Amino acid sequence: MALEEIEITKDRGRALWKIEEDEDELQKMIGTVDPIPASVHNPKKRMEWLAGRVVVKAILEQLGLTFKGIVKDEFGKPFPKAYDYQLSLSHSYPYVTALVDREPPTGIDLEQPKEKLLRIAPRVFRHDELKDAGRDITKLCIYWCAKEALIKVYGKKDLTLAENLIISPFSRESEGNILGSIIVKDVETIIPLYYKVYPNFVVVYTKRNAS
Numbered sequence: 717m718a719l720e721e722i723e724i725t726k727d728r729g730r731a732l733w734k735i736e737e738d739e740d741e742l743q744k745m746i747g748t749v750d751p752i753p754a755s756v757h758n759p760k761k762r763m764e765w766l767a768g769r770v771v772v773k774a775i776l777e778q779l780g781l782t783f784k785g786i787v788k789d790e791f792g793k794p795f796p797k798a799y800d801y802q803l804s805l806s807h808s809y810p811y812v813t814a815l816v817d818r819e820p821p822t823g824i825d826l827e828q829p830k831e832k833l834l835r836i837a838p839r840v841f842r843h844d845e846l847k848d849a850g851r852d853i854t855k856l857c858i859y860w861c862a863k864e865a866l867i868k869v870y871g872k873k874d875l876t877l878a879e880n881l882i883i884s885p886f887s888r889e890s891e892g893n894i895l896g897s898i899i900v901k902d903v904e905t906i907i908p909l910y911y912k913v914y915p916n917f918v919v920v921y922t923k924r925n926a927s
Contacts, residue, residue, distance in 0.1 A: 719774055720811075727801075727818035729775035730921060732826075735767050735810040742766035746773055750785040760809045767812040768805045772796060775816045793871040804868045808917060815921050821907055823868035824921035829857040840877040848885040854918065855888045858911045861920035866896045869907055869922060875900070888913075893923070 721732040735742075739762055743752075746769045756762050773783035776796060785797040794803045802822035804815045815824040833856045837846060841859060849855040863881045875881060875898070882897040891912040898905045908923040 719771070722774065722778065724775070724778045727779065728816065728924070729779055730815045730824070731771045731775050731813065732919070733767050733771040733774075733812045735763050735812065737763075737767075739763055739766065742770055745770045746783065749783060764807040764809055764812060768807060768814065771812055771814045772803065772805070772816065775814060779816070789871070791872045793868070804865070804921075806864070806868075806919075811917055813919055813921075817922075817924075819924065821869040821922050823865035823907075824919065825861040825864035825868065826917055826919045827857050827861050827864070828917045829853045833857060833860060842878050842882065844885065845883055852888065854913060857918045858886075858888065858894070858913070858920060859883050861918050862894060862896050862909050862911065865909060865920045865922060866898055866907060870898055870900075883909075894920075 718734045718736040719731060720734050723730045742763060743766055750769050752762055752765055756765055776783050781799060786794050787797045788794050794805060796803050796816060802817045802820050804822050804824040806813050806824050806826040808826050808828050811826055813824055813826045815822055833853055834851060837856055845859055849859055862883045863877045866881045867875055880899050884895040886894045894909045894911060896907045896909050909920055910923050911920045
């Protein structure tokens with residue numbers, strides 16, 4: 717079992733999984749619930765798809781719930797089937813992470829810092845974000861994950877990273893709080909976020925307002 721990390725409170729759970737199993741082993745963990753869509757052919761994508769279900773199942777079981785699958789709304793936003801919970805998933809092979817919460821907003825993103833961020837950063841980040849991150853690839857990755865988490869909070873596709881999603885400057889540590897904002901039609905919604913820097917990847921996820 718490759719459950720790397722799990723945090724559970726009364727009605728919220730976050731977990732991290734490292735894929736060390738093959739496809740058959742992952743499939744056995746969820747049984748016949750949520751079969752892989754026929755359109756998913758790539759072996760790694762298939763394992764990410766299965767591991768996402770495995771990690772959500774692990775969280776739900778810790779919350780005293782039975783995994784019955786994942787459904788999506790008309791915008792592609794996932795939800796745990798049969799329960800009034802929010803759900804966010806992210807993966808960057810071989811890592812998969814999920815956040816399940818009874819209360820919105822709920823968003824999580826996992827990425828591995830890579831040199832290509834330096835190339836694409838000017839197209840997706842604001843000037844003040846670029847100035848704050850400089851050429852720190854890990855910090856750029858935190859900014860990227862934070863914006864992706866905000867997209868998942870919003871749940872629709874009509875946002876641009878630079879114009880609608882703003883991350884306040886921060887001092888990079890091994891983990892910490894940051895503030896994100898979603899601006900749509902001149903209405904700003906502030907979203908508290910938390911980041912964690914691991915040896916090979918970064919995770920950013922939404923916080924409860926009171927936490």
